[in-house]
Amino acid sequence: MSKYTMIATAILAGVTATVPAAAQTSDVIATQLVRSTVSWSGQTFSTENLRKTYERRKNSPIWLTNGQLNQQGEALLGELSGSYRDGLDPNEYLAGVRGFAGQLSDDDAAKLELAMSDAFLKLGLDLYSGFTTPSVSDPNIVIKRKKRDATQWLEGATATGVSAMLTTLRPRHPQYGQLRQMLAGYRSLMARGGWQPITEGITLKPGMTDARVNEMRQNLAARGYDVRGVEFADLYDEGLVDAVKHFQKRHGLASDGVAGPASFRALSVTAAQRVDQIAINLERWRWLPRDLGKAHVLVNQAGFEMFTMNGTEIYDKRRVIVGKPFHQSPMFSSSISYAEFNPTWTVPLSIAGKEMLPKIRNNPAYLVEKNYSLYSGWGNNSQKLNPYAVDWSAVSAKRFPYRIVQEPGPRNALGQVKFIFPNKFSVYLHDTPSRNLFSRTGRAFSHGCIRVDKPLDFARKLYELQGGMNPSQVTPIIESKKRKRVNFKRKMPVHLAYFTAWINEDGVPLFYEDVYKRDKLVRKFLF
Numbered sequence: 396m397s398k399y400t401m402i403a404t405a406i407l408a409g410v411t412a413t414v415p416a417a418a419q420t421s422d423v424i425a426t427q428l429v430r431s432t433v434s435w436s437g438q439t440f441s442t443e444n445l446r447k448t449y450e451r452r453k454n455s456p457i458w459l460t461n462g463q464l465n466q467q468g469e470a471l472l473g474e475l476s477g478s479y480r481d482g483l484d485p486n487e488y489l490a491g492v493r494g495f496a497g498q499l500s501d502d503d504a505a506k507l508e509l510a511m512s513d514a515f516l517k518l519g520l521d522l523y524s525g526f527t528t529p530s531v532s533d534p535n536i537v538i539k540r541k542k543r544d545a546t547q548w549l550e551g552a553t554a555t556g557v558s559a560m561l562t563t564l565r566p567r568h569p570q571y572g573q574l575r576q577m578l579a580g581y582r583s584l585m586a587r588g589g590w591q592p593i594t595e596g597i598t599l600k601p602g603m604t605d606a607r608v609n610e611m612r613q614n615l616a617a618r619g620y621d622v623r624g625v626e627f628a629d630l631y632d633e634g635l636v637d638a639v640k641h642f643q644k645r646h647g648l649a650s651d652g653v654a655g656p657a658s659f660r661a662l663s664v665t666a667a668q669r670v671d672q673i674a675i676n677l678e679r680w681r682w683l684p685r686d687l688g689k690a691h692v693l694v695n696q697a698g699f700e701m702f703t704m705n706g707t708e709i710y711d712k713r714r715v716i717v718g719k720p721f722h723q724s725p726m727f728s729s730s731i732s733y734a735e736f737n738p739t740w741t742v743p744l745s746i747a748g749k750e751m752l753p754k755i756r757n758n759p760a761y762l763v764e765k766n767y768s769l770y771s772g773w774g775n776n777s778q779k780l781n782p783y784a785v786d787w788s789a790v791s792a793k794r795f796p797y798r799i800v801q802e803p804g805p806r807n808a809l810g811q812v813k814f815i816f817p818n819k820f821s822v823y824l825h826d827t828p829s830r831n832l833f834s835r836t837g838r839a840f841s842h843g844c845i846r847v848d849k850p851l852d853f854a855r856k857l858y859e860l861q862g863g864m865n866p867s868q869v870t871p872i873i874e875s876k877k878r879k880r881v882n883f884k885r886k887m888p889v890h891l892a893y894f895t896a897w898i899n900e901d902g903v904p905l906f907y908e909d910v911y912k913r914d915k916l917v918r919k920f921l922f
Contacts, residue, residue: 419504420501420505422501423504424456424505425449425454427506427509428446428509435507438490438491440491444545445512456508458471459504459507474557476489482578487517488514491514491517492507515548519548520543520545522561522565523564527678527917527920536913541684566685568683568687570894571680573898577898580904584617584618589667590615590618592662598654612628615638621638631654636652637652642662647836673896675895676894679917684890690703690705690861691889694715694824694845696726697909697911699716699717699839701824703860710856714833715846717839719841720910724822724843724845724891727818727820728891731824732816732882733815734883735879735880736811736872736873737876738809739801739878743821747795747797747799748795752787762799763782768802769781769799771798772798773798803877803878809825810825810850812826814857825850861886862885895907
């Protein structure tokens, strides 16, 4: 029996005490609802979201019938105590419904009834939009709180049942349900004792003999890998190498069988820590919009991947490069409105002053060699300047006065195409001339924008789905070498998200490094 089941059993014993008849309870409920707040069992809650439902019911109880908890009441306690299955803490909801053994007064029975309704709404709100605030004190996370009409939820629970109503409030994306199953699986691993960390030491390569090889063998066996049947437990043999490669692939590491510091760190993360990690990612799904769009693009920054969805089908999947840890890609939702082919790149002032100015001072020909144009300012009437005529030693990095624009061409930082969607961060999806970086396992190299692997293929996919032009026109536009903007007939919803726990299309659980340390922020509020 889990600790949460024991808590629920104890509470159930308390609240199944004898209570007054329904008619008496209804009268007291009406009296309690006149107040703005009600206190019960050490908790104070608002009655604002309860009044309409109880008025329609003429203040008859939902959870109590003929002096005891009814089927709905018992079902609610079961759901509250089972909220750990969604990575939530049942004590957040059960604390307000603790009752007392023995006879309850009319007043206490009414308070218990309303406290249970408040607990239901609290759990519903947390499942619907998240326990934490999406921004979690991070300026790079801008996710709007979902609008909700909680007054309808109680009526829904009475009509369809508590479990059915709460199911409708959970995120509908398949990943959420799969992560719930993953959470249950890792809780089972934790209950069985988990696994032991690996002792630090030198990198282990196939064929080596080392005492830590047996540590790896035992660690992986505890996770369910079949690494038995070897004569020498300390020999890093072929069977163990295959298991390590599989483990590395599942944890966002280079799948080469070479066990170095990154592999040892991943192997040493405890089952309890993985449970928390999955719970954190369930919370992130609750932040996202209810409707991501029938067709939509989702970027998982932690996994360095981008998915284009058409209904439940993965229509397209490709690698991406995201921002460096000190130039983090933001989290938000928007809609891609157009693609710009053969784009120019206007250099942000921060990059111009901090990064480009030293290069220009060292090499006055830098701007010309990289196909940049220099303008006197940012206004429409700004004049084009000769970079050789500027005294760069006198230019301030903090108050950089010029506008630098890179013209279209093979060296352009945005490559051959960029995809534009409104946002306050001035980030977008785009091509890159540094295509060799897509072969790396960890791909946090940009200044915040999302660089897309094979972006012209991606453009064709988007125009196939959303219309705006025939996908076959992409190549002639690129070959023209002229800058051209082409709107999509239907804007494409795009979600820049961050998930360090994921289920791939084969149903295999994956974990990714928390490259931006965002899990730590959510953990602080969630646990």
